[in-house]
Amino acid sequence: MSLDAIKQITDAEETARQAKLAAEASARGLCAKAEQMGAHAVEEARSKAEATVRAWMTQAETQAAAEAKQEIAAAARTCDQLKTAAEARLDDAAAWIVRRVVNMACQS
Numbered sequence: 001m002s003l004d005a006i007k008q009i010t011d012a013e014e015t016a017r018q019a020k021l022a023a024e025a026s027a028r029g030l031c032a033k034a035e036q037m038g039a040h041a042v043e044e045a046r047s048k049a050e051a052t053v054r055a056w057m058t059q060a061e062t063q064a065a066a067e068a069k070q071e072i073a074a075a076a077r078t079c080d081q082l083k084t085a086a087e088a089r090l091d092d093a094a095a096w097i098v099r100r101v102v103n104m105a106c107q108s
């Protein structure tokens with residue numbers, strides 16, 4: 001082989017080695033960028049999910065407060081009805097107690 005042929009082969013091998021190193025560096029850069037983009041996408045999804053959960057919690061709390069208010073109002077109405085019914089029977093109850101006391105006093 002001639003010296004020129006050996007030099008051409010050596011130059012071609014060096015060019016191939018440099019191309020391989022450049023390709024490896026490019027691949028590492030692409031992998032790093034893909035990992036960074038993936039981490040960013042995960043963080044963005046997490047943020048969106050947290051915002052959605054916060055919105056759902058706010059909605060649930062609002063709905064629960066409204067339902068609790070309705071239940072309290074219903075309980076208050078029931079209490080008022082029971083109180084009115086008890087007040088209506090108060091005179092009868094007092095008369096019954098007086099009769100019992102009088103009857104017990106008369107039996108003694």
